[in-house]
Amino acid sequence: MLSCKSLLSQTINRKKRKNKSKSKSKNKNTTSVSKKQESPHRDYEEEEEDGEEGFNLKNSAAPSHTHGVQPLGNLYFNPGSINSRNTGLGNLQTLTDELVLDILGLLGGTHLGVLATVSKSFFVFTNHEPLWRNLVLENLNGGFLYNGSWKSTYVAACYPSFDVSSVGVSGLRVRDFYSDYLFQSWLCANLEMKPEWLERDNIIRRKDISVEDFMLNFEEPNKPVLLEGCLDNWVALENWDRDYLLQLCGDVRFSVGPVEMKLEEYFRYSDQVREERPLYLFDPKFAEKVPKLGSEYEVPVYFREDLFGVLGKERPDYRWIIIGPAGSGSSFHIDPNSTSAWNAVIKGFKKWVLFPPDVIPPGVHPSPDGAEVACPVSIIEWFMNFYGATKNWKKKPIECICKAGEVIFVPSGWWHLVINLEESIAITQNYVSRRNLLNVLDFLKRPNANTLVSGTRDRVNLHDKFKNAIETSFPGTIDQLVQKAEEKKAQQKQSFWDSVTDSKVGAFKFSF
Numbered sequence: 200m201l202s203c204k205s206l207l208s209q210t211i212n213r214k215k216r217k218n219k220s221k222s223k224s225k226n227k228n229t230t231s232v233s234k235k236q237e238s239p240h241r242d243y244e245e246e247e248e249d250g251e252e253g254f255n256l257k258n259s260a261a262p263s264h265t266h267g268v269q270p271l272g273n274l275y276f277n278p279g280s281i282n283s284r285n286t287g288l289g290n291l292q293t294l295t296d297e298l299v300l301d302i303l304g305l306l307g308g309t310h311l312g313v314l315a316t317v318s319k320s321f322f323v324f325t326n327h328e329p330l331w332r333n334l335v336l337e338n339l340n341g342g343f344l345y346n347g348s349w350k351s352t353y354v355a356a357c358y359p360s361f362d363v364s365s366v367g368v369s370g371l372r373v374r375d376f377y378s379d380y381l382f383q384s385w386l387c388a389n390l391e392m393k394p395e396w397l398e399r400d401n402i403i404r405r406k407d408i409s410v411e412d413f414m415l416n417f418e419e420p421n422k423p424v425l426l427e428g429c430l431d432n433w434v435a436l437e438n439w440d441r442d443y444l445l446q447l448c449g450d451v452r453f454s455v456g457p458v459e460m461k462l463e464e465y466f467r468y469s470d471q472v473r474e475e476r477p478l479y480l481f482d483p484k485f486a487e488k489v490p491k492l493g494s495e496y497e498v499p500v501y502f503r504e505d506l507f508g509v510l511g512k513e514r515p516d517y518r519w520i521i522i523g524p525a526g527s528g529s530s531f532h533i534d535p536n537s538t539s540a541w542n543a544v545i546k547g548f549k550k551w552v553l554f555p556p557d558v559i560p561p562g563v564h565p566s567p568d569g570a571e572v573a574c575p576v577s578i579i580e581w582f583m584n585f586y587g588a589t590k591n592w593k594k595k596p597i598e599c600i601c602k603a604g605e606v607i608f609v610p611s612g613w614w615h616l617v618i619n620l621e622e623s624i625a626i627t628q629n630y631v632s633r634r635n636l637l638n639v640l641d642f643l644k645r646p647n648a649n650t651l652v653s654g655t656r657d658r659v660n661l662h663d664k665f666k667n668a669i670e671t672s673f674p675g676t677i678d679q680l681v682q683k684a685e686e687k688k689a690q691q692k693q694s695f696w697d698s699v700t701d702s703k704v705g706a707f708k709f710s711f
Contacts, residue, residue: 255391255393256390256391257389257390257391257473265381265385266323266326266372266373266376267372267373267374267376268323268373268376268377268381268382268385269377269378269382270378270382270383271377271378271379272379273377274375274377277375280375281375282375282376282377283319283320283373283374283375283376284320284323284376284377284378286318286320287317287319287320287321287322288318288320288321289318296324296378296379296380297380299324300324300327300329300330303324303327304330304333307334308331308334308353308354311330311331319371319373319376320373320376322371322373323376323381324381327381328348328350328474329349331348331349331350331352331353332349332474334349334353335349335352335356336456336458337457338353338357339356339458340458340459341452341455341458341460342356343355343356344356344464344467345467345468345471345472346363347471351363383580384475384576386583387475387576387577387579387580387583388473388474388475388526388577388579389473390579390583392550392579392582392620393582396550396582397550397600397620399595399596399598400598400599400600401595401597401599402425402551402597402598402599402607403417403422403423403424403425404424404425404426404427404599405425405426405427406426406427408426410500410501413426413501413608414501414634417608417610418501418539418608418610418632418635419634421556421610421611421612421634421635422610423553423597423607423608423609423610423613424607424608425605425606425607425608426499426501426606426607426608427604427605428604429499429500429501429606430496430499430545430604430605430606431604432497433495433496433497433543433545434494434495434496435495435496435545435626436545436604438495439495439545439546439624440546441466444462444522444624447489447491447492448462448488448489448492449461449462449463450462450463451488451489452488453480453488453520453522454480454481454482454483454484455478455479455481456478456479460480465478465480465522469523469524469527469622470524472524475526475576475577475579475580476576476577477524477526477527478523478527479521479523479527479528479529480520480522480523481519481520481521482519482520483516483517483518483519483654485519485520486518492520496543496626498628499543499606501541501608502608502628502630502632504630504632504633505517505630505631505632506630506631506633506636506669506673507538507665509665509668509669509671510664510665510668513657513664514655515535515652515653515654515655515661516653516654517538517628517629517630518627518628518629519626519627519628520625520626521542521623521624521625521626521627522622522623523619523622523623524619524622525619525620525621525622526578526579526619527618527619528549528578528616528617528619529578529615529616529617530574530575530577530578530581530616531554531563531572531574531581531614531615531616532572532615533556533569533612533614533615534609534611534613534615534629535629535652535654536629536639536642536643536652536653536654537611537612537635537639537641537642537643538629538630538631538639539608539609539610539629539630539632539634540608540627540628540629540630541606541607541608541609541627541628541630542601542606542609542617542625542627543606543627544601544605544606544623544624544625545603545625545626546603546623547603547620547621547622547623547625548600548601548602548603548619548620548621548623549600549601549602549617549618549619549623549625550598550599550600550617550618550620551597551598551600551601551607551615551616551617552586552596552597552598552615552616553596553597553598553609553613553614553615553616554594554596554597554614554615555594555612555613556611556612556613556614558594558596558614559614560574560581560585560596560614560616561585561589562574562575562581562585563614568647568651569651570647570650570651578616578618579618581616600620610635611638611639633680636676636677637677637680637681639665640662640666640677643661643662643665644662648661648662
């Protein structure tokens with residue numbers, strides 16, 4: 200697998216090559232892609248020069264599970280071929296691939312195994328790894344050891360006497376099986392981040408700024424910033440690597456997706472896995488489980504006013520340790536309860552893409568009430584299909600690569616996506632300061648707060664509890680903030696003629 204440094208080097212080299220020939224012959228491209236598709240289980244050497252539409256696959260010993268699946272477009276290069284996907288499904292061929300998999304998702308492992316013997320088409324569908332991943336996560340409750348694939352993991356856990364060596368990556372390859380959905384799932388799991396996805400770095404960076412400067416120029420106007428040098432005194436920055444964490448808490452169970460896994464078992468999984476949505480260790484109770492972890496970092500000075508602290512143990516979840524392999528991360532979301540956040544990288548590199556609250560990222564479809572968000576299955580899928588569109592946007596996203604020792608400030612309401620470029624360890628905290636207190640209170644009292652509020656069991660009453668606690672601990676604060684907000688709004692409000700004329704130059708200007 201390419202390291203982040205290799206990817207950045209590719210980006211630099213790519214820029215140097217821009218004045219050279221940018222395209223290869225069409226026939227050469229077609230031949231290259233065809234060879235890759237004919238041998239989906241081999242490791243690929245990265246091309247020295249990658250075209251704008253080309254891609255590199257991960258160089259890793261982890262297995263692939265395509266069984267020869269090709270993109271549907273390849274069918275048109277073989278006019279005499281018949282899509283074996285359809286012949287093997289019989290009357291079910293009229294269903295979309297997604298619907299076929301949804302139906303198969305209702306079956307247990309035994310029935311999937313039986314159905315795999317019906318036809319080559321059913322063999323491919325029933326060996327789709329996410330089906331077996333769901334069975335493991337739903338039925339084994341974290342009590343499993345990842346065994347190279349989700350199917351072999353399931354079989355090994357449910358049928359200990361069975362020889363799982365025969366369940367590994369099958370040599371069976373189905374000829375003339377064309378499916379965009381299944382191929383893209385494999386491609387997203389095996390695709391390296393393209394250098395052009397890493398080029399844009401337009402975030403403001405600051406080092407050794409004062410708290411007042413941070414509040415005035417970033418927190419108050421709700422703007423992201425990357426802060427350097429504020430973790431230098433962290434013990435975690437020096438100590439937290441894989442060996443240290445395994446020695447300290449290798450047998451401790453942490454939250455990983457919908458289950459809890461021992462840290463040593465999670466690293467076993469992350470070392471072997473290659474899938475489009477790797478599981479992410481994201482635990483809000485890490486400091487309670489391992490107090491030493493909580494003592495080896497401290498909140499940077501810019502974020503120490505956290506008004507949710509007035510709730511004591513009743514406050515919503517607010518801090519997490521985050522560990523994940525390359526390719527893991529978080530798809531587009533807005534942080535919970537209208538809070539702001541900071542994220543400190545201790546090991547590794549993270550690519551960030553952020554959009555302001557008034558700009559919905561392409562490919563992302565929030566529900567009208569904001570309770571649900573529909574977006575691409577994987578982060579790589581979003582980069583493949585939607586990232587390019589942002590190049591022509593007037594309001595381009597804020598982007599950066601955050602490395603070990605750096606902290607990013609994520610303002611309230613901002614959409615953001617994060618992907619690890621290599622194995623990474625980080626700490627993140629959500630917080631409420633006076634700058635976003637009114638926004639948080641407004642959010643907590645929305646009519647559908649019972650579906651929007653997160654991190655606490657008492658979603659409905661959180662607003663009243665929080666407001667009362669603030670008024671008790673900081674009398675008059677809310678009233679002062681409301682008055683200040685009204686004054687600011689009045690200053691910004693202009694009459695019609697004030698907005699269309701400029702007295703200094705004696706001319707009209709149309710700025711509605």
